[in-house]
Each structure stands twice: as structure tokens, then as C-alpha cells.
Amino acid sequence: MIPSLLVLGALLGVTVVGVAHPEAAPPAIGGAVPVGEVPVTSTKYLDVRSVTLAVETQSQGEIVTPVGGFITRTSCAVGGEAQSGESGIAINGRSLVYLASGAPLWRDLGPDSVGSDVRGLQTELNRLGYSLDADGEFGPLTLRAARDLAERNGVDSSDWSVIPREAFVWIPAPVTGITSCPTVLGASVAPDDALFVAPPVIASARVAALPDTLAPGPRVIVVGEVRVAVDDQGAIADPAALHELGRSSEFAAWLAADDGTDFIVDLELASPVTVTTVPPAAVFGLDGSTGCISSAGHTVVVEVVGSGLGQSYVVVPADAEVVVVDVRLPPGRPCG
Template sequence: MIKLSAGTASLAGLVLAGAGAMGGILLRPADPPPGLRAAAEVTSAPTATEQFTDERTVKVAMTVAPTPPLSVAATGRVTASYCTAGRTLKSGALAARINEKPVVALATKIPLYRDLDLGATGRDVAGLQQELRRLGHGGSTGGRYDYWTKTAVQRLMRAAGVSGPDGVLRISQVLWLPDSRVVPAKCSMVVGRQVSQGDKYATVPRRPASIRVSPMPADLAPGRRTIELMGRSGPLGKDGTVTDRDFLAALSRTREFQDLKPGDEPPAARIALAAPLRTVKVPPSAVFAVDGARGCLQSGRRVIPVRIVGSKLGTTLVLPDQAVPSTVNLGSSITARSCGHG
């Protein structure tokens, strides 16, 4: 056995004591860095406003109308024709001359079928008046052919190159168009040809009669909407139908529509609000007591009913029923349970 001197024993004791102390230090859990300590609860957040158009991609169903050929209501020899296949023929423009008498193209909702003069009444008169005003010739409304309508007809004829018009709308002087702009596919009226009432002037391509969004999304934000299809835009009815004549006519002139075969499914369309909504952007957790598209926000002690209209990048877009708050409560600071209690 090896004997230790008193000094050596004392030194060994000090070493062991130091090792024990160091071991205690190493075994004690280290304090967490400041960044990992529990953060204080976030109890409010600022709001922001955002223009919201509620754009959606939708499927559409299309009804294609049979398109009868354009025909003249005059009898005589063709002395001039202003029809060119593939070139737009506009309402109000000169279409032809028969026995040197001008024939003016004119689009009305009700096909013109009789001569019109002072005192005439009916839907055809109302359609004529609407088109005269659209063309910028003024006149009255109401479906009665009065002095102002007669004056507007004179302006129409004069603008088309008719000399000394008397204001009577003779059916022999009109080529009725189904739309304000028509692109003939084939012209049938040749200069020098003898024609009779009802003879073909030109054939026009088929055109859509109506369009319907199918199905119409159920969670749309409130407001009037537009539809964009085949590069053209127009108004969309509340029920998801499109019947605007100008929009349908514009579609009929597109290459995409003309290339559609019977049975083909139309391309997808985009619908959006005609006027963007000024929505409030809040964290999703700020909205409580959600019931369908309705919910509540709390700002301080004020409780605000809202309509939920959408979401974007981790935020919820709402339309408040009251003034827009600058901040909203979060977490435990939401003390209300419904929009009726603060």
C-alpha cells in the first residue's frame, strides 16, 4: 500500500472537490437564449384596405343561333354594292344602290318590315329610335314616330350619303342587320344583277344567341359582374347569363368562335366584379363567430359585423358593416362571443 503524505492528500482533496464542482456546473441546464424565451402574446393587429375584384375562372354553355342571310326589300337593278367578304358592315352605312336609290344598313332589335312615317307606333319604331340615338342622330323614344324621329331619320340618311332625305323610313331603303356590326362571309349582290324583294344580299357567319355560366359559383361577392371570353368583355347577368347583343356580336367575329365545331366545348371564361370592392384585410384569427359568409371583428371594445368575401396570402378579406377599424383584436383580447355582444 502506498502512503500519501499529508500535503499530497490535501492536494488530492482539492482536485476532487474542484472536479465535483465543475461536474455540477456541467450538469445544470443552460439558460435559453433571449430569442427562444416565450414571446409575449400578440393581442392586436393593424388592418389594411385592398381593392377586390373577385376574379373567377368558370365554364360556360353557349347557344348558337341560326343566322339567316341578309336580304334586300327593293326590286330593281343593282347599280352599286358596298359588300366585301370579311370586311365589317356597320349599321348606318351605305350597303348598296338599287336603281341608284341608296340602301342603308340598319340594326334594330325588331326587324324592320314596313314603311314608317309620322304617327306610326310599335316595337319596330322603338327599336329604330334606340338605334338612331346610339348612332348619334338623336330623336325621341317611346315607340311613336314623331317629328323628332323623322328629323333623326333625315340625319341618318344624310350621313349615309342620301341627298335630300324626306324623313320617311322606307323599307326598300333599308338592309336590316341583326347586330350593329356584321362581317359578311359571302356577298351575293353583284353590280348589274336584277334583284327582287327578299333576294340575298350576303351570308353572315353563325353567332352565339346566349351564354350561360355553368355552374355559377355560390360564394360570389355582391355586385355587378363582367365576363371575359375569347378576348372580349361584356356584362354578366345576375343569373349568370349573357344576352348583350354587342358583346355576342363581338364574339361572333372572333377566330376562336368561328373555329368552334358543333359539340365543341367553349373555352373557359373569367368573371369579375365590374367595380372593385374596397375590402379590409385582417388576419384569419381576427374573425370569430363565423356563420357562412358572416362573421365578427373586435376592435378595442367595439364589435363589428362583417361579410367575408375572400382570402389572399394568409389574410381574410371582409366588408365591415361599420366604419373600418385601424386595428383588430387577436387572441385573448377577443372577449365577445358574437356580433351582438361586446
């Protein structure tokens, strides 16, 4: 019975996981159930809904080289990634370090340098494990950290008195995807030539239309192996969550298709709730989602959170034990 219930539940967009109470014992074992009373079961409920995610993307474009020369090493590969703080290319035998510094380095940084490019460098160095005051003012600790990062990537920085712009390739995110590689090993490049092309990123994402009668509680969007939280309006507010969603193979496939189809995802409760399944006829006195059931002659106030397969899913108070419900109720019986 349970496998069939799960299959039919999936077809109706309802997720039911597990059974908390055992099946009712046969009358010969457990005694006869009074006429008009029906045994109930408890299950885990995620209230899964298929929804359209409205996505706005932002182009990242070409990632360019700060220097010219011959490419003597490259790890560029379509579908690969460039990692901030690592070297994926060398020109004229000199390694260049990828750096997601927020504000791109547009100059050499020295003792008189102050500004957003300095702060961006300090912030990214801190993310990579250094401990700097991200105050936007160049200092010896900033120089020391940048020199150490360079040395870790095979760059001789022993003579640096300033941080040279040409030692770093700016990338827009700590992990930046690669959609094409216009240059190859041995090719000649000029400053500002493209090293690779980065895919669009997700600038914003929200559920296009929230379904009615959602079970209350925090919710998440599920795309393949990715689970990211959404707010009460169905929007993904966390930039890190947008980045994670943008790295999913499902988003990449949808983007590559470019055929106008909707981006369909699952919207579900962040954590399943325990619900009791009862016949709809057992619920009376409904006011919005609040109603009552009668169990062994006692009235219990419940919250109706969903339905499916001819059953209503209700949340029973923690201090109430409901094993059976009455289904032969007088018309118009009030709740309470």
C-alpha cells in the same frame, strides 16, 4: 412582398389591388407589437372568379337585296359591319340604305299604311335622331324623316309620295356584323339574292354555375375589354349588353373555333370593396359569413368575404379602426 402577393393571388383566382395602409413600422421605429397581436392591412378586393358562360345563339342568316341589277358600289368586307342609317351598297348606280327597323319593310308605305312595319320604321328613325310619334300610323312627318335619311345617303327622294321598300336593305341590328360576302362589285343580282351573311347573335347568356361563397354585391362579366352586368342568378338581362358581348373578339373567336370548348369569362364585383386581411386564427364565432375579430381588446363584428394566401378577407364596419388583431384566442370564444 406585394408583387409576389399579387402573382400568387392571380394563380388562386383572387384579385387584390393596392394597399390602403402602409407596412407596419419596424419595432425599433414603431414600438414592439404585443405578443399574440398581428398587424393588418387593407386592400381592394374584386373577388374575381373564372366561370363558364352558357350561351344560346340565334342565326341571322343572309341579308338580301330588295332589287335586282348590277352592283356598282359595295363596302362589304368579311369581319366588317353594316350600320343602320348608312348606305353600304349601290345597285345600278342607286344607293340602298341599311335599316334595322325591327319589323322588315315588306311593302311601300303610304297614307293608308298602318302596322308594325310602320312603327318599326318610326322607332328606328327616332333612334337615328328624328322625333316622331311611333304610333304605327303613316303620316307626313314619317315621310319627311325617311326622305331626309335617304337624301343624306345620296338617294334622290324629291319625288317620293310614299316610302319605297326598294330603297332600304333590312338588317337585324343597328350594327350588324359580316361573315361573308357572296356578291362582288360588278356582279348581277336578282331581288332577294344575298348581299352578305350575318353572324349568329347571342340570344341569352348566363353563368352556368355560380361559385359558392361569393362576396356580396352587384357583379359583372368581363370578357376582354367588355364589362356587362349580370343579375343575381348570373344572367345577362339587358339586350344591349348581349349585343355588346356578341361583338367582342373573344366571342367571335370562341364561335369560330366551334370545338365544343367552354366559353370562359371572369365574374367579378362591379366595384371593388375594401377588405382587411387577417389570419384565419383571428376570426371567431363564425355564423355563416358573419364573425368577430378582437382588436386591442375590443370585439368587432365583421363580414368574411373571401380568403387566400393563408389570409381571411373581412369587411370591417366603417366606424371601427382595426390596426392589429388578436390571434391567441381561447377555444370556443363567442362572437359578441
